[in-house]
Structures are given as structure tokens and as C-alpha cells.
Amino acid sequence: MVEKSLNKFFENFLQKEPLFINKKSLQSNYTPNHVPHRKEQIDQVAGILAPALRSEKPSNIFIYGKTGTGKSLTVTHVCKNLNQIAKKNKIPLKIIYLNCKLKRVADTEYRLVAQLVRELGLEVPSTGLPTEEIYKLFVEKVEEVNQLLVIILDEIDQLVRKIGDELLYNLTRLNAELKGSQISLIGISNDLLFTDQLDPRVKSSLSEEEILFPPYNAIQLQSILRQRSKLAFREGTLAEGVIEKCAAYAAREHGDARRALELLRVSGEIAERKNLPKISINHIDEAEEKIEKDRILDITITQPKQFKLALFSMLTVCEGSNHKIFTGEVYESYRDTCARCAVKPLTQRRLSDIIAEFDMLGIIQAKTISKGRYGRTREISLAIPLSLVPKIKNLLKESLNL
DNA sequence: CGAGATTCATGTGAAGTATACCTTTAGGCTTAA
DNA sequence: AAGCCTAAAGGTATACTTCACATGAATCTCGTA
Numbered sequence: 230m231v232e233k234s235l236n237k238f239f240e241n242f243l244q245k246e247p248l249f250i251n252k253k254s255l256q257s258n259y260t261p262n263h264v265p266h267r268k269e270q271i272d273q274v275a276g277i278l279a280p281a282l283r284s285e286k287p288s289n290i291f292i293y294g295k296t297g298t299g300k301s302l303t304v305t306h307v308c309k310n311l312n313q314i315a316k317k318n319k320i321p322l323k324i325i326y327l328n329c330k331l332k333r334v335a336d337t338e339y340r341l342v343a344q345l346v347r348e349l350g351l352e353v354p355s356t357g358l359p360t361e362e363i364y365k366l367f368v369e370k371v372e373e374v375n376q377l378l379v380i381i382l383d384e385i386d387q388l389v390r391k392i393g394d395e396l397l398y399n400l401t402r403l404n405a406e407l408k409g410s411q412i413s414l415i416g417i418s419n420d421l422l423f424t425d426q427l428d429p430r431v432k433s434s435l436s437e438e439e440i441l442f443p444p445y446n447a448i449q450l451q452s453i454l455r456q457r458s459k460l461a462f463r464e465g466t467l468a469e470g471v472i473e474k475c476a477a478y479a480a481r482e483h484g485d486a487r488r489a490l491e492l493l494r495v496s497g498e499i500a501e502r503k504n505l506p507k508i509s510i511n512h513i514d515e516a517e518e519k520i521e522k523d524r525i526l527d528i529t530i531t532q533p534k535q536f537k538l539a540l541f542s543m544l545t546v547c548e549g550s551n552h553k554i555f556t557g558e559v560y561e562s563y564r565d566t567c568a569r570c571a572v573k574p575l576t577q578r579r580l581s582d583i584i585a586e587f588d589m590l591g592i593i594q595a596k597t598i599s600k601g602r603y604g605r606t607r608e609i610s611l612a613i614p615l616s617l618v619p620k621i622k623n624l625l626k627e628s629l630n631l
Numbered sequence: 632c633g634a635g636a637t638t639c640a641t642g643t644g645a646a647g648t649a650t651a652c653c654t655t656t657a658g659g660c661t662t663a664a
Numbered sequence: 665a666a667g668c669c670t671a672a673a674g675g676t677a678t679a680c681t682t683c684a685c686a687t688g689a690a691t692c693t694c695g696t697a
Contacts, residue, residue, distance in 0.1 A: 354652065359653095581642065
């Protein structure tokens with residue numbers, strides 16, 4: 230019985246005209262052949278990197294602009310082309326892209342360099358070696374072939390905020406040790422004021438060239454959406470005004486094109502699931518909710534155990550009280566939670582750091598305040614919709630065996 | 632009444648510890664000459 | 665004697681703990697008007 234209805238469901242699914250022709254073109258890692266409204270920046274990046282084709286070291290580049298202004302896209306687009314030409318003409322050129330905020334991948338100096346070595350095709354242990362040694366391995370591996378190496382460090386601001394700018398200094402200094410090869414760095418930052426916090430030496434060598442990416446305006450966003458949706462959807466799937474609304478939503482958030490595209494894609498998925506032939510304006514609101522929800526759920530389930538416990542405690546305390554909550558309360562609740570699932574609790578010192586990390590992730594907002602006679606603490610409030618709290622708590626409960 | 636001292640709860644930095652993993656080295660065993 | 669394997673020794677990065685000091689405004693204290 231069940232089998233039969235399931236069969237039918239899949240049959241129907243197959244017969245249905247899909248809304249999407251090519252969903253990939255709306256996903257955030259997609260690189261279109263043509264990048265609109267970024268001609269100037271593309272030319273700049275290309276101009277700076279071009280000497281690589283003559284085996285001269287290109288200047289380091291520092292790129293900044295808000296999220297979704299096409300920074301990564303532009304750079305990968307240029308590099309893709311550069312790589313093709315280099316390959317065709319047998320020019321030794323290697324381009325490595327690294328996202329620095331990935332937890333447990335590139336969030337410390339050791340791990341970042343280790344990751345670089347891995348990209349060059351050499352397995353290295355996750356811990357145990359001196360950082361010096363890792364640098365040495367890296368240099369050796371680079372020197373194996375006389376080549377130019379372009380390293381793209383995305384979201385570099387997050388990394389430096391966490392571990393300082395020494396890493397960048399070391400990287401820029403490596404060129405002095407290299408004989409046949411040379412390294413160029415491309416730093417990408419979402420924080421416009423980031424360079425101010427850098428050591429002047431690092432700053433001057435990292436930003437030999439600087440490129441600013443301004444936000445897209447609503448008109449530009451619309452044209453981007455049109456271009457991509459032509460690839461992604463069957464004709465006539467978009468109701469009147471859908472693109473305009475997506476663009477408007479994204480323009481409201483400092484012209485974030487990534488968000489606009491995501492809105493469109495998720496709207497499409499929602500419509501498809503509902504068996505509707507068209508995407509309507511209402512789906513966009515649903516999509517916005519879903520995106521936010523997915524983002525938060527994704528962050529929560531990928532946290533390490535102690536972080537989950539801490540989050541669970543914060544949610545519990547927040548639920549139970551209507552005022553802003555403080556570190557002390559969270560810690561008490563956290564200890565209870567630990568006791569319930571037989572985990573040895575961390576110290577308050579450590580919890581304090583964990584809370585600060587959640588603040589960075591944007592799950593909560595934490596502000597240190599002084600309550601005068603009653604001490605000093607963090608004032609914590611949730612940065613997620615209240616309606617989501619029970620769902621997250623359940624998820625956490627499950628994964629913690631509570 | 633107001634200036635300055637006090638106080639509280641926790642932020643925060645530095646140094647120390649536990650753990651998991653790494654390489655090196657020394658000793659013991661086997662093997663081949 | 666040379667080669668190979670193994671286990672101990674000695675090293676590192678990372679997550680965490682311990683210790684000690686810093687913070688900063690509400691509250692208290694006490695001198696003065």
C-alpha cells in the first residue's frame with residue numbers, strides 16, 4: 230500500500246514540469262561566465278594579476294566591501310580565466326582559495342598553513358608539528374616547481390580578529406625565503422575598517438593595491454537576478470514583480486546579491502514543493518523566513534558539543550525570563566544541563582569565551598555592561614526569532630541525548 | 632548634598648595543564664654475508 | 665654488520681583551567697554647607 234502511493238508520488242514528480250532547469254546557477258558558489266556591473270573591478274583585478282602570465286609577481290591585493298557585493302565572485306572569475314590562459318601557455322601558476330572563517334579548517338595560523346600545504350597535494354597532520362615545520366614544508370612544496378602562487382584569503386578580517394596579524398606578516402615575508410617561486414596574496418574582507426587594526430608593516434605590504442566593492446543598487450540587483458533566473462528557471466515561472474521584490478529585499482540589506490539570489494532560489498523550491506507552476510510574490514516572504522531558519526539551524530548543529538550545551542543553556546534561560554540575561558545565570562543553567570547529560574562542565578572562564586564566540590556568529594547579542602554595585606557582566610539577548618527557539622532546543626536535545 | 636571610596640560579579644590576560652598527535656632515537660630482533 | 669621494527673622520549677598545537685588583576689557604575693561614607 231505504502232509502496233504504491235510512494236511510487237505514484239515519484240511518478241508524478243517525474244512527469245511534472247520542473248520549475249528549475251538549472252538550479253546550480255542560483256547557488257552561491259556558482260560562477261557565471263559573465264559578471265555584470267563589476268567591469269571596473271574585474272579590470273582592476275585582472276590588470277594587477279596579469280604580470281603573473283609573464284612570471285612576474287603580481288602585487289598583493291586587498292579587497293573590501295560588504296557581503297554579497299561580488300568580491301569572491303569577481304576574484305574567482307578572474308582567476309578562473311587566468312588559470313585557463315596559464316594552462317594553455319604552460320605557465321606555472323597555482324591559485325589557492327581559502328575561506329578563513331571555517332571552523333577547524335583555517336581558523337588558526339597552523340591550520341591555515343597546513344591547509345595550504347594540503348592544497349598543494351601533501352598530506353600533513355592536523356596537529357603535532359611545530360608551526361615552523363609547517364612553514365618549511367610549505368616552502369619546500371612551493372619550491373618543488375618554480376611557480377607563482379596566488380593565495381586568496383576570504384573573510385580575512387574574521388581570522389585576524391581572532392588570532393592577530395602575525396600570520397599575515399609571516400606570509401608576506403615568505404617571499405624573501407623563496408628562490409624560484411613567488412607568492413601573491415589576495416585578502417578579502419567584509420569589514421571596511423579592517424585595515425586600521427593592522428600593523429602598519431603588514432598593512433602596507435598587504436594592500437599594495439586596494440579595491441573597494443560598492444554595494445549593488447536595486448536596478449543592478451534586478452538585472453543580475455534576471456540574468457541568472459533565465460538560466461535557472463523555465464520560462465514563465467516567475468510571476469510579475471518577483472524579481473523586483475527580491476531585489477528590493479536585498480537592496481534593503483546593503484545590496485547583498487547573494488541574498489537576493491538565495492531568496493529567488495528558495496522561493497522556487499517552495500513553489501515546487503507546493504506543486505505550483507509559478508513563483509509568486511508571497512513565496513519570497515516565506516523564503517526569507519526559511520533562509521534565516523536554515524542558516525541558524527545549520528550553525529547550531531555544526532557546533533562542537535560544549536558549544537551546543539552552552540547554547541542550549543542560553544536558550545533555556547532566555548525562555549524562562551523576560552529580562553535580559555547575564556553570564557552568571559547562563560553558567561548556572563549550563564551546569565545543570567551538563568549534569569543532566571553527564572558531561573563535565575567547563576569553567577565559567579571558558580564559558581565566557583564561548584558566549585563571546587556565539588556573539589561573533591550572530592546567534593546572540595552580548596554587550597558587557599556594568600550593573601554598578603551589582604557587578605559587571607555580559608548582557609545577553611537572542612538574535613534569533615523567538616519562534617525558532619523551541620525547534621532549536623529540540624534539535625540540541627536530540628544531538629545531546631537529553 | 633556631593634566628592635571620593637567601596638563593592639560586586641564577572642571581564643580579561645597570562646601562564647599552566649591535559650590531550651592527542653607528531654618525530655626522533657635507542658634498543659632489540661632478524662637477516663644476510 | 666646491516667636492516668627493520670617497536671616503544672619510549674621528547675616535542676607541538678589546541679582546548680581548557682587556574683590565577684590574578686582590571687573594570688566601572690550603583691551604592692556607601694563622610695565631610696561640609
